[in-house]
Amino acid sequence: xxxxxxxxxxxxxxxxxxxxxxxxxxxxxxxxxxxxxxxxxxxxxxxxxxxxxxxxxxxxxxxxxxxxxxxxxxxxxxxxxxxxxxxxxxxxxxxxxxxxxxxxxxxxxxxxxxxxxxxxxxxxxxxxxxxxxxxxxxxxxxxxxxxxxxxxxxxxxxxxxxxxxxxxxxxxxxxxxxxxxxxxxxxxxxxxxxxxxxxxxxxxxxxxxxxxxxxxxxxxxxxxxxxxxxxxxxxxxxxxxxxxxxxxxxxxxxxxxxxxxxxxxxxxxxxxxxxxxxxxxxxxxxxxxxxxxxxxxxxxxxxxxxxxxxxxxxxxxxxxxxxxxxxxxxxxxxxxxxxxxxxxxxxxxxxxxxxxxxxxxxxxxxxxxxxxxxxxxxxxxxxxxxxxxxxxxxxxxxxxxxxxxxxxxxxxxxxxxxxxxxxxxxxxxxxxxxxxxxxxxxxxxxxxxxxxxxxxxxxxxxxxxxxxxxxxxxxxxxxxxxxxx
Amino acid sequence: xxxxxxxxxxxxxxxxxxxxxxxxxxxxxxxxxxxxxxxxxxxxxxxxxxxxxxxxxxxxxxxxxxxxxxxxxxxxxxxxxxxxxxxxxxxxxxxxxxxx
Numbered sequence: 382x383x384x385x386x387x388x389x390x391x392x393x394x395x396x397x398x399x400x401x402x403x404x405x406x407x408x409x410x411x412x413x414x415x416x417x418x419x420x421x422x423x424x425x426x427x428x429x430x431x432x433x434x435x436x437x438x439x440x441x442x443x444x445x446x447x448x449x450x451x452x453x454x455x456x457x458x459x460x461x462x463x464x465x466x467x468x469x470x471x472x473x474x475x476x477x478x479x480x481x482x483x484x485x486x487x488x489x490x491x492x493x494x495x496x497x498x499x500x501x502x503x504x505x506x507x508x509x510x511x512x513x514x515x516x517x518x519x520x521x522x523x524x525x526x527x528x529x530x531x532x533x534x535x536x537x538x539x540x541x542x543x544x545x546x547x548x549x550x551x552x553x554x555x556x557x558x559x560x561x562x563x564x565x566x567x568x569x570x571x572x573x574x575x576x577x578x579x580x581x582x583x584x585x586x587x588x589x590x591x592x593x594x595x596x597x598x599x600x601x602x603x604x605x606x607x608x609x610x611x612x613x614x615x616x617x618x619x620x621x622x623x624x625x626x627x628x629x630x631x632x633x634x635x636x637x638x639x640x641x642x643x644x645x646x647x648x649x650x651x652x653x654x655x656x657x658x659x660x661x662x663x664x665x666x667x668x669x670x671x672x673x674x675x676x677x678x679x680x681x682x683x684x685x686x687x688x689x690x691x692x693x694x695x696x697x698x699x700x701x702x703x704x705x706x707x708x709x710x711x712x713x714x715x716x717x718x719x720x721x722x723x724x725x726x727x728x729x730x731x732x733x734x735x736x737x738x739x740x741x742x743x744x745x746x747x748x749x750x751x752x753x754x755x756x757x758x759x760x761x762x763x764x765x766x767x768x769x770x771x772x773x774x775x776x777x778x779x780x781x782x783x784x785x786x787x788x789x790x791x792x793x794x795x796x797x798x799x800x801x802x803x804x805x806x807x808x809x810x811x812x813x814x815x816x817x818x819x820x821x822x823x824x825x826x827x828x829x830x831x832x833x834x835x836x837x838x839x840x841x842x843x844x845x846x847x848x849x850x851x852x853x854x855x856x857x858x859x860x861x862x863x864x865x866x
Numbered sequence: 867x868x869x870x871x872x873x874x875x876x877x878x879x880x881x882x883x884x885x886x887x888x889x890x891x892x893x894x895x896x897x898x899x900x901x902x903x904x905x906x907x908x909x910x911x912x913x914x915x916x917x918x919x920x921x922x923x924x925x926x927x928x929x930x931x932x933x934x935x936x937x938x939x940x941x942x943x944x945x946x947x948x949x950x951x952x953x954x955x956x957x958x959x960x961x962x963x964x965x966x
Contacts, residue, residue, distance in 0.1 A: 398893075440931045486911065516923075516930060519934070520930060520934065521929075522896075523934045523937070523938070527937060527938060527941050529939055530942075531941060531944075531945070532947055534948055536947055539952075540952040540953060541963045543949045543951075543952050543953075544949060544952075544953075544961050544963055545943065545950040546945050546948070546949075547894060547945050547946060547948075547961070550941070550942050550945050551894070551897055551901070553941075554898075554901045554938055554942070555888055555901055555904075556903055557938075558881075558884070558904035558905055558908060561905065561908045561913070561931060562881060562904075562908045562955055564927075565877075565908050565911045565912045565915065565927075566911070566918070568912065568915050568916075568919075568923075568927070569911065569914075569915035569918070569919075570913075570926055572919040572921060573921075573923070574924075574927065576925055586870055620960075622963075645941065667895070764876065769947070843902075
């Protein structure tokens with residue numbers, strides 16, 4: 382490989398899971414330090430350890446990208462596709478840890494395992510993006526899900542937090558069972574659980590009926606995890622009850638990882654009959670998500686419905702031809718991660734103790750009281766609408782142009798109409814912030830350093846993707862080539 | 867020898883029982899048990915297919931499913947206890963602070 386140092390074959394195997402190893406080690410360190418430390422001070426130290434862990438995982442990914450190939454008996458495959466999602470997940474993890482710093486102090490949650498669980502969840506998400514064997518995909522999916530179930534209920538004393546956790550847990554396990562049944566039928570149809578082998582069998586002749594049913598069931602299971610309609614009912618409830626930084630985490634990183642799994646299953650395995658399935662789900666998600674968001678007064682719920690709609694836009698790319706659709710989908714996950722993590726970082730700062738201030742009314746007059754914070758939130762909201770010069774614009778542009786090249790005019794029309802509907806409720810937040818006077822002054826504390834860095838990273842990433850999308854798109858196109866080879 | 871289809875039908879019935887239980891039962895613990903039933907239905911079809919293809923990987927998958935189900939049960943029951951502490955009930959109709 383280009384300039385990579387010579388290492389033994391055994392070492393290469395471990396390099397192929399190096400980011401996961403690094404994250405696990407740091408997670409374990411946090412769990413071991415937690416009981417040894419003074420409760421009051423442990424919070425900051427363990428957060429710092431978590432942050433170092435996430436940054437170390439980014440470095441490990443950089444190192445790993447020099448050693449592409451299959452490792453552990455065909456279990457993981459390091460290619461530019463998996464490296465892209467590793468970067469995404471670890472970067473989101475770092476930003477979320479920065480956001481949580483202040484949040485945990487304000488909410489007076491003193492539990493160090495919070496940061497450990499974030500890292501363990503990131504292990505699962507990283508593993509999902511590089512796994513090429515359904516056994517490992519299943520385990521990685523569960524590692525990430527179980528961590529997020531716990532994180533959703535972390536405001537233990539608040540009844541809505543544990544309620545959101547139990548809803549997430551029950552519906553998530555329900556979805557896992559569907560995914561597993563799909564895997565079982567796929568195994569029955571092809572005699573293998575390796576995606577490459579399944580792809581060969583399915584491409585070599587008329588696929589058996591069992592394979593169609595298997596793909597449909599797997600799609601149902603994964604559809605639940607990405608909150609695509611009609612499997613989206615849990616999303617608003619869970620996002621409303623869960624801690625705000627965690628919502629920023631679980632609406633971006635696990636979703637990106639599950640989309641990576643979907644891309645692998647649908648395209649690398651040559652899944653049959655995917656087009657109409659995706660067409661219907663994409664159209665439903667866009668429409669139900671946007672219509673649901675119109676009537677929301679709680680900002681967290683509004684962003685939850687918006688995330689359903691964005692899952693729909695993303696799925697439009699899945700219906701397009703693979704050569705254009707895969708890069709478009711990857712670009713969308715990256716830009717959605719940047720803007721949504723940023724938006725939830727602002728929400729978690731404004732929420733203050735007990736998450737009291739999360740309704741639209743509490744945002745009134747924010748433009749006057751805290752101009753910089755309001756301006757940052759405006760950038761993210763404009764990007765969510767898809768205004769030019771933000772990442773959201775190019776994300777939608779690439780997705781819709783990929784769909785047009787595949788002659789999916791109907792789906793594109795539904796998508797564009799939905800974007801117009803979506804503009805209404807995002808703009809409503811901006812209008813409330815700048816033009817309406819607050820009936821009662823909601824206190825806004827000054828932005829601490831950690832949160833400031835998190836916001837700066839998200840805002841810069843959002844604008845970077847909107848002004849210079851070329852490099853990321855080029856990388857995504859190369860990854861798609863790796864995936865389809 | 868019992869034909870493959872018998873096992874598949876049985877596993878389908880188990881899975882369907884689980885789905886039905888999940889949808890109609892009102893107690894969180896019972897709903898959780900329904901999910902376990904669904905997983906067992908899946909396990910049965912894995913073992914049946916593994917015997918059909920003569921491949922061990924299907925049976926190994928079952929072990930992983932059982933391990934993960936155990937981990938899920940540990941976390942799930944803890945979450946259910948947390949709900950019970952704040953609400954003093956396990957009826958899903960009364961756990962309704964968040965409107966659906």
